Amino acid sequence: MTSQNDAPAHPRRGWADKRQAIIRGARTVFGRDGYAGIDAIATEAGVSTRTIYNHFQDKEQLFSCAIQESAVQVRDALVEQMSRHLDTVTDLEADLLALAHAWVASMAQFPDHFALVRLMTAEANRFPAEALDAWQELGPRAARAALAHHLGLLAGRGLLEIGDPDRAARHFHLLVFAEVTERSHHGAVPLDEAVITEIITAGVRTFLRGHIPPPGAGRQQ
Incomplete structure:
Protein backbone atom coordinates (compact mmCIF):
# COMPACT_ATOMS: atom_id res chain seq x y z
CA MET A 1 0.00 0.00 0.00
CA THR A 2 1.37 3.41 -0.94
CA SER A 3 1.44 6.00 1.82
CA GLN A 4 0.66 9.65 1.28
CA ASN A 5 4.36 10.48 1.71
CA ASP A 6 5.23 8.07 -1.12
CA ALA A 7 2.88 9.75 -3.60
CA PRO A 8 4.63 11.20 -6.65
CA ALA A 9 5.19 14.95 -6.75
CA HIS A 10 3.80 15.33 -10.28
CA PRO A 11 1.03 17.76 -9.26
CA ARG A 12 3.61 20.10 -7.75
CA ARG A 13 5.76 19.91 -10.88
CA GLY A 14 2.69 20.63 -12.97
CA TRP A 15 1.98 23.71 -10.86
CA ALA A 16 5.54 24.97 -11.30
CA ASP A 17 5.48 24.24 -15.05
CA LYS A 18 2.27 26.22 -15.48
CA ARG A 19 3.69 29.11 -13.49
CA GLN A 20 6.76 29.23 -15.71
CA ALA A 21 4.60 29.01 -18.85
CA ILE A 22 2.56 31.97 -17.59
CA ILE A 23 5.68 34.02 -16.86
CA ARG A 24 7.15 33.22 -20.28
CA GLY A 25 3.87 34.13 -21.93
CA ALA A 26 3.69 37.37 -19.94
CA ARG A 27 7.20 38.38 -21.02
CA THR A 28 6.32 37.75 -24.65
CA VAL A 29 2.99 39.58 -24.55
CA PHE A 30 4.13 42.54 -22.44
CA GLY A 31 7.19 42.98 -24.63
CA ARG A 32 5.19 42.71 -27.86
CA ASP A 33 1.92 44.44 -26.99
CA GLY A 34 2.77 46.68 -24.05
CA TYR A 35 0.91 46.46 -20.76
CA ALA A 36 -1.69 44.14 -22.28
CA GLY A 37 -4.57 42.32 -20.65
CA ILE A 38 -4.63 38.92 -18.99
CA ASP A 39 -6.59 37.29 -21.84
CA ALA A 40 -3.72 37.75 -24.29
CA ILE A 41 -1.26 36.30 -21.78
CA ALA A 42 -3.51 33.30 -21.15
CA THR A 43 -3.66 32.61 -24.89
CA GLU A 44 0.12 32.91 -25.26
CA ALA A 45 0.75 30.64 -22.26
CA GLY A 46 -1.89 28.09 -23.26
CA VAL A 47 -3.80 28.35 -19.98
CA SER A 48 -7.05 29.85 -18.78
CA THR A 49 -7.33 33.26 -17.14
CA ARG A 50 -8.53 31.44 -14.03
CA THR A 51 -5.24 29.53 -13.94
CA ILE A 52 -3.32 32.79 -14.11
CA TYR A 53 -5.24 34.17 -11.13
CA ASN A 54 -4.57 30.94 -9.25
CA HIS A 55 -0.87 31.78 -9.51
CA PHE A 56 -0.81 35.58 -9.41
CA GLN A 57 -2.89 38.09 -7.52
CA ASP A 58 -3.21 40.51 -10.43
Missing part, protein backbone atom coordinates in the same frame (compact mmCIF):
# COMPACT_ATOMS: atom_id res chain seq x y z
CA LYS A 59 -1.52 41.75 -13.59
CA GLU A 60 0.82 43.98 -11.61
CA GLN A 61 2.20 41.04 -9.63
CA LEU A 62 2.58 38.99 -12.81
CA PHE A 63 4.49 41.78 -14.53
CA SER A 64 6.73 42.21 -11.49
CA CYS A 65 7.55 38.48 -11.43
CA ALA A 66 8.18 38.42 -15.18
CA ILE A 67 10.64 41.32 -15.16
CA GLN A 68 12.40 40.13 -12.01
CA GLU A 69 12.93 36.59 -13.29
CA SER A 70 14.23 37.80 -16.63
CA ALA A 71 16.47 40.35 -14.88
CA VAL A 72 18.06 37.51 -12.92
CA GLN A 73 18.62 35.53 -16.12
CA VAL A 74 20.33 38.48 -17.82
CA ARG A 75 22.36 39.28 -14.70
CA ASP A 76 23.59 35.69 -14.44
CA ALA A 77 24.60 35.70 -18.11
CA LEU A 78 26.53 38.96 -17.65
CA VAL A 79 28.24 37.69 -14.50
CA GLU A 80 29.30 34.56 -16.39
CA GLN A 81 30.84 36.76 -19.09
CA MET A 82 32.71 38.77 -16.46
CA SER A 83 34.21 35.59 -15.06
CA ARG A 84 35.10 34.33 -18.53
CA HIS A 85 36.91 37.49 -19.58
CA LEU A 86 38.27 38.94 -16.33
CA ASP A 87 39.18 36.00 -14.09
CA THR A 88 42.32 35.35 -16.15
CA VAL A 89 43.50 38.45 -17.97
CA THR A 90 46.11 38.07 -20.71
CA ASP A 91 45.53 41.37 -22.54
CA LEU A 92 43.53 43.84 -20.43
CA GLU A 93 42.24 45.97 -23.31
CA ALA A 94 41.29 42.94 -25.41
CA ASP A 95 39.56 41.26 -22.47
CA LEU A 96 37.57 44.40 -21.60
CA LEU A 97 36.59 44.77 -25.26
CA ALA A 98 35.40 41.17 -25.35
CA LEU A 99 33.38 41.72 -22.18
CA ALA A 100 31.81 44.88 -23.60
CA HIS A 101 30.82 43.08 -26.81
CA ALA A 102 29.26 40.29 -24.74
CA TRP A 103 27.25 42.84 -22.76
CA VAL A 104 25.93 44.43 -25.94
CA ALA A 105 25.11 41.00 -27.38
CA SER A 106 22.86 40.33 -24.38
CA MET A 107 20.23 42.62 -25.93
CA ALA A 108 19.88 40.20 -28.85
CA GLN A 109 20.22 37.16 -26.59
CA PHE A 110 17.34 38.27 -24.33
CA PRO A 111 14.99 40.26 -26.60
CA ASP A 112 11.88 39.74 -24.44
CA HIS A 113 13.65 41.13 -21.39
CA PHE A 114 14.84 44.27 -23.13
CA ALA A 115 11.39 44.76 -24.62
CA LEU A 116 10.14 44.89 -21.03
CA VAL A 117 12.90 47.36 -20.17
CA ARG A 118 11.75 49.59 -23.02
CA LEU A 119 8.18 49.35 -21.74
CA MET A 120 9.18 50.32 -18.20
CA THR A 121 11.34 53.17 -19.46
CA ALA A 122 8.47 54.56 -21.53
CA GLU A 123 5.72 54.00 -18.95
CA ALA A 124 7.51 54.07 -15.60
CA ASN A 125 4.66 55.99 -13.99
CA ARG A 126 2.32 53.03 -14.57
CA PHE A 127 4.31 50.59 -12.45
CA PRO A 128 4.66 50.43 -8.67
CA ALA A 129 7.92 51.93 -7.44
CA GLU A 130 8.58 48.70 -5.52
CA ALA A 131 8.51 46.67 -8.73
CA LEU A 132 10.89 49.04 -10.51
CA ASP A 133 13.28 49.04 -7.55
CA ALA A 134 13.20 45.24 -7.28
CA TRP A 135 14.07 44.94 -10.98
CA GLN A 136 16.99 47.35 -10.54
CA GLU A 137 18.23 45.55 -7.43
CA LEU A 138 18.11 42.06 -8.95
CA GLY A 139 19.38 43.06 -12.38
CA PRO A 140 21.37 46.21 -13.19
CA ARG A 141 22.62 46.96 -9.66
CA ALA A 142 23.63 43.36 -9.03
CA ALA A 143 25.47 43.18 -12.37
CA ARG A 144 27.26 46.43 -11.61
CA ALA A 145 28.24 45.15 -8.16
CA ALA A 146 29.72 42.05 -9.78
CA LEU A 147 31.67 44.21 -12.22
CA ALA A 148 32.92 46.37 -9.34
CA HIS A 149 34.15 43.21 -7.62
CA HIS A 150 36.10 42.14 -10.71
CA LEU A 151 37.56 45.61 -11.24
CA GLY A 152 38.63 45.67 -7.60
CA LEU A 153 40.42 42.36 -8.07
CA LEU A 154 42.20 43.72 -11.15
CA ALA A 155 43.24 46.76 -9.11
CA GLY A 156 44.56 44.45 -6.41
CA ARG A 157 46.76 42.80 -9.02
CA GLY A 158 48.11 46.17 -10.08
CA LEU A 159 46.45 46.06 -13.50
CA LEU A 160 44.18 49.02 -12.76
CA GLU A 161 44.32 52.00 -10.45
CA ILE A 162 40.91 52.30 -8.81
CA GLY A 163 39.96 54.07 -5.61
CA ASP A 164 36.23 53.29 -5.75
CA PRO A 165 35.37 50.07 -7.63
CA ASP A 166 31.64 50.83 -7.68
CA ARG A 167 32.19 54.22 -9.28
CA ALA A 168 34.64 52.67 -11.75
CA ALA A 169 31.98 50.10 -12.69
CA ARG A 170 29.51 52.93 -13.29
CA HIS A 171 32.06 54.68 -15.50
CA PHE A 172 32.70 51.51 -17.50
CA HIS A 173 28.98 50.99 -18.05
CA LEU A 174 28.44 54.57 -19.18
CA LEU A 175 31.43 54.56 -21.51
CA VAL A 176 30.90 51.23 -23.27
CA PHE A 177 27.21 50.34 -22.92
CA ALA A 178 25.04 53.40 -22.37
CA GLU A 179 25.48 54.93 -25.84
CA VAL A 180 24.72 51.62 -27.55
CA THR A 181 21.53 51.12 -25.52
CA GLU A 182 20.47 54.72 -26.12
CA ARG A 183 21.04 54.65 -29.88
CA SER A 184 19.51 51.20 -30.29
CA HIS A 185 16.64 51.93 -27.89
CA HIS A 186 17.61 48.91 -25.80
CA GLY A 187 17.97 46.67 -28.82
CA ALA A 188 14.85 47.72 -30.74
CA VAL A 189 16.81 49.41 -33.54
CA PRO A 190 19.75 47.34 -34.83
CA LEU A 191 23.08 49.13 -35.02
CA ASP A 192 25.75 48.33 -37.58
CA GLU A 193 28.45 46.15 -36.05
CA ALA A 194 31.12 48.65 -37.09
CA VAL A 195 29.30 51.39 -35.17
CA ILE A 196 29.05 49.19 -32.07
CA THR A 197 32.75 48.35 -32.29
CA GLU A 198 33.66 52.02 -32.65
CA ILE A 199 31.62 52.99 -29.57
CA ILE A 200 32.92 50.12 -27.46
CA THR A 201 36.55 50.61 -28.46
CA ALA A 202 36.46 54.32 -27.70
CA GLY A 203 34.77 53.63 -24.38
CA VAL A 204 37.21 50.94 -23.24
CA ARG A 205 40.24 53.02 -24.21
CA THR A 206 38.87 56.07 -22.40
CA PHE A 207 38.22 53.92 -19.33
CA LEU A 208 41.77 52.57 -19.42
CA ARG A 209 43.28 56.02 -19.80
CA GLY A 210 41.60 56.95 -16.54
CA HIS A 211 42.54 53.80 -14.64
CA ILE A 212 45.84 52.43 -15.95
CA PRO A 213 48.51 52.66 -13.21
CA PRO A 214 51.36 55.11 -13.81
CA PRO A 215 54.59 53.78 -15.37
CA GLY A 216 56.73 51.87 -12.94
CA ALA A 217 53.85 50.72 -10.73
CA GLY A 218 54.15 47.07 -9.77
CA ARG A 219 51.89 44.62 -11.59
CA GLN A 220 51.11 41.01 -10.84
CA GLN A 221 50.65 38.49 -13.61
Whole structure:
Protein backbone atom coordinates (compact mmCIF):
# COMPACT_ATOMS: atom_id res chain seq x y z
CA MET A 1 0.00 0.00 0.00
CA THR A 2 1.37 3.41 -0.94
CA SER A 3 1.44 6.00 1.82
CA GLN A 4 0.66 9.65 1.28
CA ASN A 5 4.36 10.48 1.71
CA ASP A 6 5.23 8.07 -1.12
CA ALA A 7 2.88 9.75 -3.60
CA PRO A 8 4.63 11.20 -6.65
CA ALA A 9 5.19 14.95 -6.75
CA HIS A 10 3.80 15.33 -10.28
CA PRO A 11 1.03 17.76 -9.26
CA ARG A 12 3.61 20.10 -7.75
CA ARG A 13 5.76 19.91 -10.88
CA GLY A 14 2.69 20.63 -12.97
CA TRP A 15 1.98 23.71 -10.86
CA ALA A 16 5.54 24.97 -11.30
CA ASP A 17 5.48 24.24 -15.05
CA LYS A 18 2.27 26.22 -15.48
CA ARG A 19 3.69 29.11 -13.49
CA GLN A 20 6.76 29.23 -15.71
CA ALA A 21 4.60 29.01 -18.85
CA ILE A 22 2.56 31.97 -17.59
CA ILE A 23 5.68 34.02 -16.86
CA ARG A 24 7.15 33.22 -20.28
CA GLY A 25 3.87 34.13 -21.93
CA ALA A 26 3.69 37.37 -19.94
CA ARG A 27 7.20 38.38 -21.02
CA THR A 28 6.32 37.75 -24.65
CA VAL A 29 2.99 39.58 -24.55
CA PHE A 30 4.13 42.54 -22.44
CA GLY A 31 7.19 42.98 -24.63
CA ARG A 32 5.19 42.71 -27.86
CA ASP A 33 1.92 44.44 -26.99
CA GLY A 34 2.77 46.68 -24.05
CA TYR A 35 0.91 46.46 -20.76
CA ALA A 36 -1.69 44.14 -22.28
CA GLY A 37 -4.57 42.32 -20.65
CA ILE A 38 -4.63 38.92 -18.99
CA ASP A 39 -6.59 37.29 -21.84
CA ALA A 40 -3.72 37.75 -24.29
CA ILE A 41 -1.26 36.30 -21.78
CA ALA A 42 -3.51 33.30 -21.15
CA THR A 43 -3.66 32.61 -24.89
CA GLU A 44 0.12 32.91 -25.26
CA ALA A 45 0.75 30.64 -22.26
CA GLY A 46 -1.89 28.09 -23.26
CA VAL A 47 -3.80 28.35 -19.98
CA SER A 48 -7.05 29.85 -18.78
CA THR A 49 -7.33 33.26 -17.14
CA ARG A 50 -8.53 31.44 -14.03
CA THR A 51 -5.24 29.53 -13.94
CA ILE A 52 -3.32 32.79 -14.11
CA TYR A 53 -5.24 34.17 -11.13
CA ASN A 54 -4.57 30.94 -9.25
CA HIS A 55 -0.87 31.78 -9.51
CA PHE A 56 -0.81 35.58 -9.41
CA GLN A 57 -2.89 38.09 -7.52
CA ASP A 58 -3.21 40.51 -10.43
CA LYS A 59 -1.52 41.75 -13.59
CA GLU A 60 0.82 43.98 -11.61
CA GLN A 61 2.20 41.04 -9.63
CA LEU A 62 2.58 38.99 -12.81
CA PHE A 63 4.49 41.78 -14.53
CA SER A 64 6.73 42.21 -11.49
CA CYS A 65 7.55 38.48 -11.43
CA ALA A 66 8.18 38.42 -15.18
CA ILE A 67 10.64 41.32 -15.16
CA GLN A 68 12.40 40.13 -12.01
CA GLU A 69 12.93 36.59 -13.29
CA SER A 70 14.23 37.80 -16.63
CA ALA A 71 16.47 40.35 -14.88
CA VAL A 72 18.06 37.51 -12.92
CA GLN A 73 18.62 35.53 -16.12
CA VAL A 74 20.33 38.48 -17.82
CA ARG A 75 22.36 39.28 -14.70
CA ASP A 76 23.59 35.69 -14.44
CA ALA A 77 24.60 35.70 -18.11
CA LEU A 78 26.53 38.96 -17.65
CA VAL A 79 28.24 37.69 -14.50
CA GLU A 80 29.30 34.56 -16.39
CA GLN A 81 30.84 36.76 -19.09
CA MET A 82 32.71 38.77 -16.46
CA SER A 83 34.21 35.59 -15.06
CA ARG A 84 35.10 34.33 -18.53
CA HIS A 85 36.91 37.49 -19.58
CA LEU A 86 38.27 38.94 -16.33
CA ASP A 87 39.18 36.00 -14.09
CA THR A 88 42.32 35.35 -16.15
CA VAL A 89 43.50 38.45 -17.97
CA THR A 90 46.11 38.07 -20.71
CA ASP A 91 45.53 41.37 -22.54
CA LEU A 92 43.53 43.84 -20.43
CA GLU A 93 42.24 45.97 -23.31
CA ALA A 94 41.29 42.94 -25.41
CA ASP A 95 39.56 41.26 -22.47
CA LEU A 96 37.57 44.40 -21.60
CA LEU A 97 36.59 44.77 -25.26
CA ALA A 98 35.40 41.17 -25.35
CA LEU A 99 33.38 41.72 -22.18
CA ALA A 100 31.81 44.88 -23.60
CA HIS A 101 30.82 43.08 -26.81
CA ALA A 102 29.26 40.29 -24.74
CA TRP A 103 27.25 42.84 -22.76
CA VAL A 104 25.93 44.43 -25.94
CA ALA A 105 25.11 41.00 -27.38
CA SER A 106 22.86 40.33 -24.38
CA MET A 107 20.23 42.62 -25.93
CA ALA A 108 19.88 40.20 -28.85
CA GLN A 109 20.22 37.16 -26.59
CA PHE A 110 17.34 38.27 -24.33
CA PRO A 111 14.99 40.26 -26.60
CA ASP A 112 11.88 39.74 -24.44
CA HIS A 113 13.65 41.13 -21.39
CA PHE A 114 14.84 44.27 -23.13
CA ALA A 115 11.39 44.76 -24.62
CA LEU A 116 10.14 44.89 -21.03
CA VAL A 117 12.90 47.36 -20.17
CA ARG A 118 11.75 49.59 -23.02
CA LEU A 119 8.18 49.35 -21.74
CA MET A 120 9.18 50.32 -18.20
CA THR A 121 11.34 53.17 -19.46
CA ALA A 122 8.47 54.56 -21.53
CA GLU A 123 5.72 54.00 -18.95
CA ALA A 124 7.51 54.07 -15.60
CA ASN A 125 4.66 55.99 -13.99
CA ARG A 126 2.32 53.03 -14.57
CA PHE A 127 4.31 50.59 -12.45
CA PRO A 128 4.66 50.43 -8.67
CA ALA A 129 7.92 51.93 -7.44
CA GLU A 130 8.58 48.70 -5.52
CA ALA A 131 8.51 46.67 -8.73
CA LEU A 132 10.89 49.04 -10.51
CA ASP A 133 13.28 49.04 -7.55
CA ALA A 134 13.20 45.24 -7.28
CA TRP A 135 14.07 44.94 -10.98
CA GLN A 136 16.99 47.35 -10.54
CA GLU A 137 18.23 45.55 -7.43
CA LEU A 138 18.11 42.06 -8.95
CA GLY A 139 19.38 43.06 -12.38
CA PRO A 140 21.37 46.21 -13.19
CA ARG A 141 22.62 46.96 -9.66
CA ALA A 142 23.63 43.36 -9.03
CA ALA A 143 25.47 43.18 -12.37
CA ARG A 144 27.26 46.43 -11.61
CA ALA A 145 28.24 45.15 -8.16
CA ALA A 146 29.72 42.05 -9.78
CA LEU A 147 31.67 44.21 -12.22
CA ALA A 148 32.92 46.37 -9.34
CA HIS A 149 34.15 43.21 -7.62
CA HIS A 150 36.10 42.14 -10.71
CA LEU A 151 37.56 45.61 -11.24
CA GLY A 152 38.63 45.67 -7.60
CA LEU A 153 40.42 42.36 -8.07
CA LEU A 154 42.20 43.72 -11.15
CA ALA A 155 43.24 46.76 -9.11
CA GLY A 156 44.56 44.45 -6.41
CA ARG A 157 46.76 42.80 -9.02
CA GLY A 158 48.11 46.17 -10.08
CA LEU A 159 46.45 46.06 -13.50
CA LEU A 160 44.18 49.02 -12.76
CA GLU A 161 44.32 52.00 -10.45
CA ILE A 162 40.91 52.30 -8.81
CA GLY A 163 39.96 54.07 -5.61
CA ASP A 164 36.23 53.29 -5.75
CA PRO A 165 35.37 50.07 -7.63
CA ASP A 166 31.64 50.83 -7.68
CA ARG A 167 32.19 54.22 -9.28
CA ALA A 168 34.64 52.67 -11.75
CA ALA A 169 31.98 50.10 -12.69
CA ARG A 170 29.51 52.93 -13.29
CA HIS A 171 32.06 54.68 -15.50
CA PHE A 172 32.70 51.51 -17.50
CA HIS A 173 28.98 50.99 -18.05
CA LEU A 174 28.44 54.57 -19.18
CA LEU A 175 31.43 54.56 -21.51
CA VAL A 176 30.90 51.23 -23.27
CA PHE A 177 27.21 50.34 -22.92
CA ALA A 178 25.04 53.40 -22.37
CA GLU A 179 25.48 54.93 -25.84
CA VAL A 180 24.72 51.62 -27.55
CA THR A 181 21.53 51.12 -25.52
CA GLU A 182 20.47 54.72 -26.12
CA ARG A 183 21.04 54.65 -29.88
CA SER A 184 19.51 51.20 -30.29
CA HIS A 185 16.64 51.93 -27.89
CA HIS A 186 17.61 48.91 -25.80
CA GLY A 187 17.97 46.67 -28.82
CA ALA A 188 14.85 47.72 -30.74
CA VAL A 189 16.81 49.41 -33.54
CA PRO A 190 19.75 47.34 -34.83
CA LEU A 191 23.08 49.13 -35.02
CA ASP A 192 25.75 48.33 -37.58
CA GLU A 193 28.45 46.15 -36.05
CA ALA A 194 31.12 48.65 -37.09
CA VAL A 195 29.30 51.39 -35.17
CA ILE A 196 29.05 49.19 -32.07
CA THR A 197 32.75 48.35 -32.29
CA GLU A 198 33.66 52.02 -32.65
CA ILE A 199 31.62 52.99 -29.57
CA ILE A 200 32.92 50.12 -27.46
CA THR A 201 36.55 50.61 -28.46
CA ALA A 202 36.46 54.32 -27.70
CA GLY A 203 34.77 53.63 -24.38
CA VAL A 204 37.21 50.94 -23.24
CA ARG A 205 40.24 53.02 -24.21
CA THR A 206 38.87 56.07 -22.40
CA PHE A 207 38.22 53.92 -19.33
CA LEU A 208 41.77 52.57 -19.42
CA ARG A 209 43.28 56.02 -19.80
CA GLY A 210 41.60 56.95 -16.54
CA HIS A 211 42.54 53.80 -14.64
CA ILE A 212 45.84 52.43 -15.95
CA PRO A 213 48.51 52.66 -13.21
CA PRO A 214 51.36 55.11 -13.81
CA PRO A 215 54.59 53.78 -15.37
CA GLY A 216 56.73 51.87 -12.94
CA ALA A 217 53.85 50.72 -10.73
CA GLY A 218 54.15 47.07 -9.77
CA ARG A 219 51.89 44.62 -11.59
CA GLN A 220 51.11 41.01 -10.84
CA GLN A 221 50.65 38.49 -13.61
